[in-house]
Amino acid sequence: MAMNCKPVPALDERINDIRLRTAEIVNEDILPNEDRLWASRREGESMEHRREVLELRAEIKEKVKKAGLWAPHLPKEYGGMGLDFLAHAYMNEVLAYAVGAASLFGVVAPNSGNESILVKYGTQSQKERWLLPLIDGVMESGFSMTEPENPGSDPRSLKTTAVRDGDHWVINGHKWFTSNGIDADFFIVMCRVVEPGAAPAVGDPMVQIIVPTTTKGVEIVRGIGIWGRRESDHCEVRYDDVRVPLENALGGVGQGHQAAQDRLGAGRIYHCMNSVGQMWRAFDLMVERARTREVHGGLLQDKQFIQGFIADSYIDIQAARLMTLHAAEKIDHGLQEARTDISAIKIFVPSAYSRVVDRAIQVWGAAGISNDLPLAQMYLGARTLRLADGPDEVHRILIAKNVLGQFAKGEGWDFGN
Numbered sequence: 070m071a072m073n074c075k076p077v078p079a080l081d082e083r084i085n086d087i088r089l090r091t092a093e094i095v096n097e098d099i100l101p102n103e104d105r106l107w108a109s110r111r112e113g114e115s116m117e118h119r120r121e122v123l124e125l126r127a128e129i130k131e132k133v134k135k136a137g138l139w140a141p142h143l144p145k146e147y148g149g150m151g152l153d154f155l156a157h158a159y160m161n162e163v164l165a166y167a168v169g170a171a172s173l174f175g176v177v178a179p180n181s182g183n184e185s186i187l188v189k190y191g192t193q194s195q196k197e198r199w200l201l202p203l204i205d206g207v208m209e210s211g212f213s214m215t216e217p218e219n220p221g222s223d224p225r226s227l228k229t230t231a232v233r234d235g236d237h238w239v240i241n242g243h244k245w246f247t248s249n250g251i252d253a254d255f256f257i258v259m260c261r262v263v264e265p266g267a268a269p270a271v272g273d274p275m276v277q278i279i280v281p282t283t284t285k286g287v288e289i290v291r292g293i294g295i296w297g298r299r300e301s302d303h304c305e306v307r308y309d310d311v312r313v314p315l316e317n318a319l320g321g322v323g324q325g326h327q328a329a330q331d332r333l334g335a336g337r338i339y340h341c342m343n344s345v346g347q348m349w350r351a352f353d354l355m356v357e358r359a360r361t362r363e364v365h366g367g368l369l370q371d372k373q374f375i376q377g378f379i380a381d382s383y384i385d386i387q388a389a390r391l392m393t394l395h396a397a398e399k400i401d402h403g404l405q406e407a408r409t410d411i412s413a414i415k416i417f418v419p420s421a422y423s424r425v426v427d428r429a430i431q432v433w434g435a436a437g438i439s440n441d442l443p444l445a446q447m448y449l450g451a452r453t454l455r456l457a458d459g460p461d462e463v464h465r466i467l468i469a470k471n472v473l474g475q476f477a478k479g480e481g482w483d484f485g486n
């Protein structure tokens with residue numbers, strides 16, 4: 070079923086035009102080919118099949134570029150659309166209707182987040198060496214922050230060290246869940262700067278360092294198996310006396326935490342925008358099935374249980390969507406102002422997404438968990454999002470802290486701003 074996307078009366082012509090042209094590509098080029106595009110991720114596919122899929126992906130990417138819809142998150146000078154967050158959110162809810170479409174529009178984590186921080190913190194030579202090839206799609210990257218021995222929820226606990234030695238950094242540490250680790254040409258590694266021989270301490274400044282994956286001492290231990298699959302591209306990585314030039318520091322020493330926050334703040338919004346598009350799709354699939362499936366002498370659409378599913382999913386989607394648009398509008402006015410709203414959507418949207426997909430699976434019966442539909446994959450994705458980029462609890466703490474801080478200043482919360 071094609072996505073029903075019409076102009077939104079309150080939106081300006083430019084954003085409506087972007088949405089309609091995005092929907093055209095989704096409906097004409099991506100949805101009819103979804104089975105083939107997914108197939109690249111399935112085990113046991115032949116090389117010939119894989120080649121065909123890659124060609125198809127390249128054709129669609131070319132069409133997207135010609136339509137001026139490539140890399141909505143990047144400034145125009147870097148070949149992107151130069152959209153602000155709000156316009157991007159309106160576009161994304163359309164493109165994410167099709168599974169995996171984000172990568173066909175040049176905005177796929179972790180590359181997109183790395184691109185954004187390279188744009189903001191990179192030197193001219195870092196941009197030439199790492200950013201431009203990433204945008205062109207001739208390089209891949211990962212972001213290496215979380216460590217197995219230390220809680221990712223508390224970045225102060227990170228223990229990977231960077232020591233200055235002449236004109237080089239020497240990095241030692243153990244990371245995991247470095248996404249895209251199998252294909253990455255370089256990682257942006259979160260390190261704590263320490264004096265030679267010193268143990269890392271909470272107060273030591275943090276820095277992000279660009280590390281080519283072929284550097285001596287970088288060991289991709291494994292692609293961690295997740296959700297019952299033997300392997301994934303979320304990698305365990307060891308850094309053992311890894312030497313890279315001092316100029317590989319991305320931003321200044323002490324800026325590492327802020328750069329990570331910039332990256333994660335934007336990344337959380339992108340994930341929520343994607344979730345809204347996916348919920349829209351799950352909703353359409355559910356309603357379509359309810360209209361045609363006959364059980365116990367009547368169509369599912371005539372059963373009140375199922376009508377309740379439709380109403381509850383409508384409410385979940387519209388609430389998630391409006392909260393995400395609101396947060397996107399706020400982030401355009403500065404990350405700090407938007408932090409409470411980003412945490413709110415980071416909690417609400419994945420759980421609404423889980424509920425919407427859960428109902429769609431239920432309506433489809435056994436078919437709902439089959440590989441014939443995208444629902445099972447969405448279900449796992451929605452659950453995963455409650456952990457990635459910070460678990461729910463950390464975001465609840467942040468919301469409460471900000472609200473209580475406001476009240477402590479003698480002011481109530483202003484929900485309109």
Ligand SMILES: Cc1cc2nc3c(=O)[nH]c(=O)nc-3n(C[C@H](O)[C@H](O)[C@H](O)COP(=O)(O)OP(=O)(O)OC[C@H]3O[C@@H](n4cnc5c(N)ncnc54)[C@H](O)[C@@H]3O)c2cc1C
Nearest residue numbers: 212213214215220221222246247248456457458459460462
């Ligand atoms: C699919 C996936 C992809 C990822 N990709 C990347 C990546 O590319 N790069 C990267 O660096 N990391 C990545 N991560 C890691 C992710 O950011 C961390 O898993 C996350 O920050 C949580 O850290 P942790 O797993 O160490 O859990 P912990 O910090 O050990 O937390 C465990 C649990 O404790 C609870 N908790 C934590 N703090 C509190 C509190 N204050 N009060 C009450 N309860 C609390 C929460 O329920 C939390 O889930 C990825 C994770 C996933 C699942």
